[in-house]
Amino acid sequence: MVVDVSAWEVIDTERGGRDERKVWLSKVADADREEWWLWKPIKPTDRDALRINDVAEVVAHRLAEAIGLPAAPCEYARRGDERGAISRNIAPHTHDMAPGSTLVPPGDGYTVARILAALAGLTGPPPGHTDLTAAEVFAGYLVLDAWIGNTDRHEENWAVIERPDGSAYLAPAYDHGSALGSGLTDAKRERREPRAFCDGGRSSHFGGRSLVDMAREAVDLTGARWWADRVAEVPATTWSGILDEHGALSGVSRSFVSDVLTINQERVSEACRP
Ligand SMILES: Nc1ncnc2c1ncn2[C@@H]1O[C@H](COP(=O)(O)OP(=O)(O)O)[C@@H](O)[C@H]1O
Ligand SMILES: [Mg+2]
Structure with missing residues (x-):
């Protein structure tokens, strides 16, 4: 659509x-x-x-x-x-949205462990996910990032939402526009092996760490291993359908994106499951 x-x-x-x-x-x-x-x-x-x-x-x-x-x-x-x-928009009408930088400022201290600790101390889970902690949900964001090759989870690309009563919760994830090698040209996609692209998935916002390493750490610290189990269960037909809906995607882009999802699905499973 x-x-x-x-x-x-x-x-x-x-x-x-x-x-x-x-x-x-x-x-x-x-x-x-x-x-x-x-x-x-x-x-x-x-x-x-x-x-x-x-x-x-x-x-x-x-x-x-x-x-x-x-x-x-x-x-x-x-x-x-x-x-x-x-x-x-994920911030309801009467609520305020504050970027992650208000909890964990950018710089040397911007680490997976610090973010999870800050969320554990201050913030509840998004609505509809009350069986989980905010830290467990954030671990899921890092598992998703490793799957889709999103290197951009900086302190403005996640947020907490404050209710009128002053309580706060982790906002649903947003801004994944730079994932999946979206900024590459088709000429580059034709030259670059998808596996090499996946292996090179690192985030400069986290000191150049590998995305799967960050996901593994978050899953280890929170015990939220089920995110990786669920990633492993999603069939490739799910993303091929989404790519078809676009209607104007080049064949080169389509196959690169599909390969990245298949390869990273496997890498996330290996890294985050015992
Ligand atoms: N779905 C959303 N609901 C509420 N606020 C959003 C949403 N998406 C983005 N924003 C706000 O808009 C800002 C810019 O959007 P973003 O998607 O991060 O764009 P960019 O790719 O330019 O960084 C975000 O930092 C966030 O504050
Ligand atoms: Mg952004």
Whole structure:
């Protein structure tokens, strides 16, 4: 499905993040914030090709859903002649959203262990996941990141949401637009072995650590091994269906993304399961 948002109302601009073309849209002007969707147009790469950040966003959301992990709903979208993705607002109307940097500032102390400790001390789980702790859910975010090759879980790309009564919970995951090698050109995808790409999955925000190592540490510290079990159970037909829905994805991109998901599924299983 590709949602046509050309006629939707512009509610607000979004100043966070790196692309100033992002705006909040809604079908009607006076909608509650839960009905706002962030329009994230496809970005050009530095070689004038188009990124597939829309594919990364939608695949990440649907795979999160497949393993029972909370993530902002995302859909493929078009606005006029532009393609992109829309991400549904995860901060309810009367709630405040604060970035992860308010709990764990960036820098040397920005580590998996510190994040999990900060969440354990202060924050509950997202709504609908009351059987889990916030730290267990965050471990799931790192397992998802290792699967989809998301190197971008910096302190603005996760958040806590404060209820009117002052209690707070870990926000569902959002901003997966740079996952799955979305910024590569097809020429690069043709040259690069998907396995080499997967093995090179490291996050500069965590001192260049390997994504599967971070996932393993989070699972070890929280005991939340079930995320990796669930990843292992998702059949490839799940992501091939999501890639088909896009309608304009090149064959080269499609096969690279599929290979990355297959290879990382195996790597996550090996790293995070005894
Ligand atoms: N689904 C969402 N619900 C609420 N806020 C969001 C959502 N997606 C993004 N945001 C907010 O918008 C900011 C920028 O969006 P993000 O998806 O991170 O874009 P970028 O790729 O430019 O970093 C985020 O840091 C977050 O504060
Ligand atoms: Mg961001």
